[in-house]
Amino acid sequence: MIKIYAPASIGNVGVGFDILGAAIKPINGNHLGDCITVTLSNKFTLENKGVFSNKLPKDVKKNIVWKCWLKFCNVINENVPVSIVLEKNMPVGSGLGSSACSVVSTFFAMNKICNNPLNSQELLSLMGELEGEISGSIHYDNVAPSYLGGLQLILEDSQIISQQLPCFKNWLWIVAWPGINVSTAEARGILPKKYTKEICIKNSRYLSGFVHSLYSKQPDLAARLMRDFIAEPYRIKLLPNFLKTKKEIKKIGAMSCGISGSGPTIFAVSDDIEIAQKISLWLSKNYLQNNTGFVHICALDLKGARIIG
Incomplete structure (x- = not known):
């Protein structure tokens, strides 16, 4: 066994x-x-x-x-x-x-x-x-x-x-699943078949910059570069009040925030446990849709x- x-x-x-x-x-x-x-x-x-x-x-x-x-x-x-x-x-x-x-x-x-x-x-x-x-x-x-x-x-x-x-050992990853489901196939199907050259260049610049910032140990730069130009603009309609939620947890002090995979779970990054706890509490009160939803403060599982x- x-x-x-x-x-x-x-x-x-x-x-x-x-x-x-x-x-x-x-x-x-x-x-x-x-x-x-x-x-x-x-x-x-x-x-x-x-x-x-x-x-x-x-x-x-x-x-x-x-x-x-x-x-x-x-x-x-x-x-x-x-x-x-x-x-x-x-x-x-x-x-x-x-x-x-x-x-x-x-x-x-x-x-x-x-x-x-x-x-x-x-x-x-x-x-x-x-x-x-x-x-x-x-x-x-x-x-x-x-x-x-x-x-x-x-x-x-x-x-x-x-x-x-x-990656940065002091980064905390706050994840919030609202208690609703999104099909991966549906979330992929909602994306455009083609992207403009400008978006492709911009995405490449941010991705390469993010990887560079990890190796050069620049956490603030890494957090600023964690932006999604490919999926997030189209998937926000599948998530409850995502843009408002993102704005609020950034206001609390999140270094970055985005959609986890296909959603509807979202994630935020912080290097301060007190800020992470405040983000977790806000998400618990405002992002969860029912009592099956959850919020966890996480570290990377190595x-x-x-x-x-």
Whole structure:
């Protein structure tokens, strides 16, 4: 038996659409992610547990975990009968890499219990493929940080899919999920098919400047450059009062603020715990739409997916 935890993640990190992703962990020590327990058995079984398990499809073959298991068995060309327990602690369609948590933890667990037939690059490639089947296009900005930890730059080079970037250890990442859902496929479908040359140049300048500021240790510059010209202007209609919320938390003292992945979760960055707490309190009172929503003050999760039992 093996139990794997895969952390939540912030896709895009504002300035890096489909190119940047950050794994996060609440500073209070709680887990924010999914757990998978896999036991070798005589047939495949799947049990769903956890806070958000009631949101999963009743048909096992529509469950992401089953799809991962089947894909893994096909790749290694062996039917591996297992009993799987999914602890679904992440809300579906939240913008925090919920599907990635399930994908990463399942592939990681299956590889471990089968004595690692796939290397990390092969495993990450499978994770991206499965994410693509769910959302409509292959992207690694959630699976890579959830699997590898930290702030990841997606390269999709023939030999290297993703590499970790340095980041500022004192940065706090406040995430707020309002308690409503946004389909990743819908959020991607709302984007234009083409962008102007000016927007492409501007986005490239901000993204390259952001990466430069990380390596040259300029946190204020990095925060100023965390702007989204690709998705945010079109996705704000999917989020409750986003522009007002952004303005208010900037007024409180947030260094930066943006949409996490496809939304509706938003994130803010601060290097001061008191400001982070004020932002968290304001978001709890003003951004959450119901009692299932949540706000967490997080740090980067540098470990990524790991064995916890």
